[in-house]
Amino acid sequence: MGKVLITGGCGFIGSHLAYRLSELGYQVIVVDNLVTGSLDNINPREINFFECDILGDQFDEIVKFFRPDYIFHLAAQANVSESIRNFLYDAQINILGTLKVIELSRKYNIKKIVFASSSAVYGQPKYLPIDTSHKADPLSPYGVSKYASEHYLKLAKKLFGIDFTILRYGNVYGPMQNTKAEGGVVAIFSSAISKNVPPIIFGDGEQTRDFVFVGDIVSANIAALKLGGGQILNVSSGKPVSINQLFQHIKSISNSQSEPIYKEERKGDIKHSELCIKETTQILQWAPSVELKEGLFKTLNFYNK
Template sequence: MKVLVTGGAGFIGSHVVDLLIENGYEVVIVDNLSTGKEEFINKKAIFIKKDIIDEDLCEIFEKEKPDYVIHQAAQIDVQKSIDNSVFDAKGNVLGTVNLLECCRKSGVKKIVYASSAAVYGNPEYLPIDEKHKVNPISYYGISKHTAEHYFEVYRQLYGLKYTILRYANVYGIRQDPKGEGGVISIFTDKMLKGERPIIFGDGNQTRDFVYVKDVVKANLLALERGDNEVVNISTNKPTSINELVEMMNKIMNTSLEPVYTEPRKGDIVHSYLDNKKALEVLGWKPEYSLEEGLKETIEYYRVKYVEDEVAVGKKG
């Protein structure tokens, strides 16, 4: 079986590729390397540098003939979407439609789509289940949800199966703190350098932090399960940003006090997702606690930080 992974050189996508290859799949990576990194590309995969918005994308499908597609490529920065809504929509909506056309034309059996908790907007109740009203408050949330409608209509018109995975806040190894990094990678980068983490707001806002290794397992399960379903991928546990800093200080054996600043536009105060449906339709549940995931992540960055320092020293 051959799987084409968009964004396969990125944070989550590269982990998806690694696990696919471990499980015996042939893998084709399509990534424009705007945020992905060549160092993350699995050498056993076929890599094609290409933007999903490009008109000749379907030529790759004609040549490689993938059975499945896992669609991870996206503009994922909420603040960037607010600053440049056109750029956000081009990648997340038009790029996805272009991809779906290629799937239709080449006879792809199924596509797994990385959506987001951002589609829900401000929650009317917690935890947020898949039946919760969709009311995004950022252009990113709008673009991710708009794309979801296309999957359903492509199924109705052409029989293209899909599973939509709405991720909570994914964190872990390979997340770029200097790009579109999540709060954990940004905090880790700062705190390993002895710098105080910056919190937007009072730090009492809560998030549902799910480890990347758990997320990629959900993607593999979705290849064969959960046809035409929308599924939350989450821990079903809220953690405040203040609690997060406290936990990270404990793991790092530091006592860095956060710096508090003004809340950001488009940020939701409280959010965590119900994950019961993931167990029901995918047979998936998270295996990592936040503490376990943080320990692995921090150790990865600690080693990388030392390696980078050594590399800089050699250049000097």
């Protein structure tokens, strides 16, 4: 099947991807500095794991030794608030980290980079659903660093012939999501309800988000191994849900009596977000398969354990 290297493979999405690729028969190499990822998320007996920073020299040696066919680049500083607090750190991890992956791909003839980008590159939507031709106007350094990385990948293809597929994720949720690092609202709500703590909703709760289950993100990444070369694609459910609706779904599934606490709207928060995935379904021959209630049930089970 071939060799794949996953940067950030002990993180939320990376660990799910590592499991699935291993099941499919790929030799999987995971590199993670464990700042936000956890070794508990993977099985080191089935996966070659290395604790190291992608900006360090050890990463070069790992790529040189294994010579993977493909790199899934998921390692990132993914916290929007942290990116605002610390521009420099965000750029070091997200921009320089991507440049390092490109440089090593060039040096060791990697067939393709599949890059985890974000809907954060779009900023305030001018229209809905947002397609990939929508103007990019990020509202955070995190969004800027993802967008800059996309440009470097496009340039690397032109200059060095390194193939890529860029996947702009919607709001990903599912088991093993870190309630602090990625700050996913589903993880935060599920964790709060499992501990019988009232969740906090910022604003009136009528803001909408496009939630996608982690398993669907994984299947899109795997489809991108062979399809979507040189493409930028949205990956989400294409079905917006309000935060109030989301809370009611979680409350109903968990039989909770909990009620949310409403607080002042956060600065910079987008009111409505919905991604157009029509192009993605055609190019990757992929479609999201996990409905929100099914995904929430699986996620709540994880937090209750």
